[in-house]
Amino acid sequence: MNKAIITVVGKDQVGIIAKVCTYLAESSINILDISQTIVSGYFNMMMVVDTAGAKKEFGSVSSDLENLGSEIGVIIKAQREDIFDMMHRI
Numbered sequence: 001m002n003k004a005i006i007t008v009v010g011k012d013q014v015g016i017i018a019k020v021c022t023y024l025a026e027s028s029i030n031i032l033d034i035s036q037t038i039v040s041g042y043f044n045m046m047m048v049v050d051t052a053g054a055k056k057e058f059g060s061v062s063s064d065l066e067n068l069g070s071e072i073g074v075i076i077k078a079q080r081e082d083i084f085d086m087m088h089r090i
Helices: 016-026 058-072 081-087
Strands: 003-011 030-039 042-050 074-080
Touching: 003 016, 003 058, 003 081, 016 030, 016 042, 016 058, 058 074, 074 081
Parallel strands: none
Antiparallel strands: 003 042, 003 074, 030 042
16 A cells, blocks of 8 residues: 545635545545545645555656646645655654
8 A cells, every 4th residue: 555645725615625536536546534624714634545556656646736736726735654754753
């Protein structure tokens, strides 16, 4: 299993989850866990995904998600789980 962490942050609007999940499904990326909150009109979502079956290399997926974020007015970041863990180690 190749786990990655995807974060989505921005002003809340209709369709954010749908657009991100549609991209992941079309790319054969499985969502393992998802958490989302809306605080004072700001949307925040964190997903743990399995990229083992992905149709594209991780770099392309990450770039596609950043571009999708730009299109819908949010910031989307994708990081491999091991990199995410190292960055957030205390």
